Amino acid sequence: MFIVSLRYVVPVEQVEPHMEGHMAWLDENYEKGMFVASGRKVPRTGGIILARGDRSELEACVAQDPFVINGVAEAEITECAVSRTAPGLDRLME
Template identity: 60%
Template sequence: MLILSLNYVKPLEEVDQHIEPHMAWVNHGYDKGWFLASGRKEPRTGGVILADGDRATIEAYVAEDPFAVAGVAQYEITEVSVSRTAIGLAKLKG
């Protein structure tokens, strides 16, 4: 599993200009079966996506995020080998 942590590097006014294409990009990630969960950080400094798939493929997809392309957010990608989950979350185990 990959944890995609994005941090805004521009003011929210600039980030908000790219929300619609970013959300289309997120939805496509779910459609491809790569994204398992996602949401905003609180306070609103970025977001987190839990992803499943080949790291190189996910990294290439992250580079296409409208937030990244516009330079309003930067990603940190952390790979996790999940060994234990709550009931119902076994899919997260590698």
């Protein structure tokens, strides 16, 4: 399991023009099964994505995020070995 932490490096007003492309990128990677959850940080300084799969594939994927391509956000990828979940979230340990 991986935690992708996106951090905006510009004011949110400069992020907004890239939101549609970012959302399409998210949809594509949910369909591929790479992403399992995502959402905005509170306060709105970026976002978090829970992902699974191969690290090198994830790194290549994140490099294609319109936020990253357009320099409005930086991404940090943290790997974690999920060993316990709440009932119904067993899939996170795959």
